[in-house]
Amino acid sequence: RAADAGARQHRTVLDIGIAQWAFDRAEGAGLGTDTLPASRIFYLPLVAPMRTRGVLAIEPEQRHWMLIPEQRQQLDTFAALAAIALERVHYIEVAQNALVNMESERLRNSLLAALSHDLRTPLTSLVGLSESLAGSRPPLAPAQRETAMLLHHEALRMSALVANLLDMARIQSGEVKFNLQWQALEEVVGSALRASGAQLQGHTVRTRLPAALPLLRFDAVLIERVLCNLLENAAKYTPPGARIEIAAALRGAWIDVMVCDDGPGLPPGREEAVFEKFTRGERESAKPGVGLGLAICRAIVDAHGGRIHAAPSPLGGAAFVMTLPLGTPPAMPAPETEG
Template sequence: MSPCRLRGVYAGHVSFYAPFSKSQLTCFVPGTRRTWWRRGNVVCRLLNRLVMNICGVQWIQRLSDRIEAEPEEWRLQFAYVAAIAVPLLCAFGASPLLAFLDQANIAMLFLLSVVIVAVFFGRGPAIVSTIVSVAAFDFGFVPPRFSFGVSDLQYLVTFAVMSVVGLLIAQLTSRLRFEANLSASRESESRALYEFARDLSGALQTEQIVDVSLAVISRTFDVHGLILLPDADGRLREAPCSSVQASGAPRLGVMDLGLAQWSYDHAKPAGIGADFMPSSEQAFIPLVSPMRTRGVLVLRPVSANGTQTLRQSSQVRSFAALVAIALERQHYIDVAQEVTVHMESERLRNSLLSALSHDIRTPLTSLVGLSESLTRSKPPLAPHQMELALALNEGAMRMTDLTSTILEMARIQSGKVQLNLQWQYLEEVVGSALRACKPALERHVVHTNLASDLPLVQFDAVLVERVLCNLVENAAKYTPTGSHITIAAQVAFDFLEVDVRDSGPGFPKGREDEVFGKFVRGDPESALPGVGLGLSMCRAIIEAHRGTICASNLGHGGARVLFTLPLGTPPFVPEAEDALEVQGVLDV
């Protein structure tokens, strides 16, 4: 049987162990764990036999089991027994000294016993010790002795003073003891938090953070732990961890997963010690970081002590906050690494495209010139030869346009293009863009809805016209014959909003932002010509103007692309001219 100790007894008091293996009895003297009698000593054997004969081994066995099962109750009982025993021992010790000491000095000895009880056992036992001390002093040292009678009423004042002083000593000593214990507890908590934060600072991956967190929390609070992290859809999944931590992790049922999801969605604790579902066998603590909730910490107590800790301790929340901060730090490290890799890949891709485009531009120019010469040769080519020459010229022109687009986009994104910013009206650029796209709009209906009070805006007319041409041509390319295309513009706060929409099938759902990537098409399997650089070029031009561009689908069907240009402060115009309202229907 394992030793069962009366907990709460400090150094300097008797610690009693009662293991009975092979009829052995081991006793410990005050303030030490070393045995008083050696095993095999004649005195020890005689004492063992005497104890077994008087009390019986079974009775001692039951007493030991009861102490082990209810340590708190036995510690409290021992404290009050000591509170009664200490004044009585003081009375027996002071009786032989009555001839040498005055009654006032003996009263001081009883007050000293009250102080000792208050220091080691607290306020309640100290109050009991005060009452016993006054009674023992009256019974053994105040005439007539060995009775509670009083021959002189002045002793009543002495008893009252002893009681008040004893109670004050009990209160002050208890408060001092409480504050000392509180300070020690706070120091222990601060040290544990510091060591935990230091361990987390060295974790460089999510798995390491989870392993360190579960190991420390399980060891500190006597619990089994599990960390759940959200996926891309916000559903909680078990975080990756080492096999050691996974072996002790609590197993979650459907109800437990539902509680964990509720705790994550509402950023509130659930289960043990919480207002929501306190009857659960586990505690669900959300990992709330400064920006968002990073997951849920699930704790299952191993013992009753762990359950009590989860219900009362705020230190668990402090540990959870450190875990959340560590997870958020790791998240931003991953984001920074992804952004760095993306930027580097974009830079390398732009450099490669720029180099390739520049190298193939010269032979393409020669190819265009030769194909045009073939179509204009004298005498004329045969019909089938002319058809081949025209196809060659058309392909060469398409490759030349693509090469120019790639070069221009690479220059814009690298910041090497100087924008020709001029103050001008948007209506003029819209009109020139529609004229340039006239062949592509032959089978569509174009509407313009430009506000009559549009101000002057500073932008590069050539590049913004390129943006409008790309958007209108895309709308015409991906919509059926006879569909409507609308160009609208209005002022919104400090920006000019330009809206191009159509009545076609719209963008693929959920990919509205992806269509602005390089070489990305709405329908990768489409037979329509194009390489997916038009919208990417539009974004590069608009962002160079410090504007924004976005794509969306209309509720009734169709696609919409909206871009903005900053208004700024236009120059003063001496004679204001009425701007023409370009609004109507243009059937090309």
């Protein structure tokens, strides 16, 4: 009890305001200094190479000790060594945490890649067999054909989920080779709309692309994957009949490509979280998916030197904006003249 009472007494003596001043300015304050010299305590900041790590509060038995240059020099040296020690402890913890996170991520990606690879072959067979079954001759009875089509649809959905898992693992491991070519944005938008046609049924889809857009340098297959993921995401989280729009706009040395809808939008504060792996737009959602589509989009766009973010839609729902650099397309060869 006596020790606790002594600790409380010292806490009441310490002036947090003076300590904060010394910490913020990395200067000594209190006893023996020009700042509040009437204080009984000397506040000495622990200044490390990267930042100030704390404040050492000293209440000497003899006040005149703080006026002795040798005594002050010893305190400064002690404070510097203590600050360096604290900083080393901090960075050791940071390095250990980073190493654990990197190893955990590597193991998770290896596991995902192995599982996805092993599941892809039987799923491909299942997709083909179910399609053959639905179109077999003589024709199946209506109830049997409906069952076969449902099996085919679910096999396609599972195959797409496995493809997402495998692609995420490949992108993060650096195994994906980018085929960067100068090409028209309109073409990849059209191919993405065709590829997502089944998921977009029942929705009103509109494109708004400026005329005479410049050529962009990107991997057409991967950027089509980004647009397909964004379109399918919009279709998944909006009711039937909802409007979905693809728009583009030039902005300085960049181009913004936006996929937006008039659905319910994103939950407040989730605009950045939805890009994390295994994160869904709606918690505990019954909608299919494992929460990798937007993470794959960000990984692909980042690899192209661009950015992608979520924002409120001008249509009233959610919007996802992909920003890509324009670059300088190569000059077109001069036409040959007849000689």
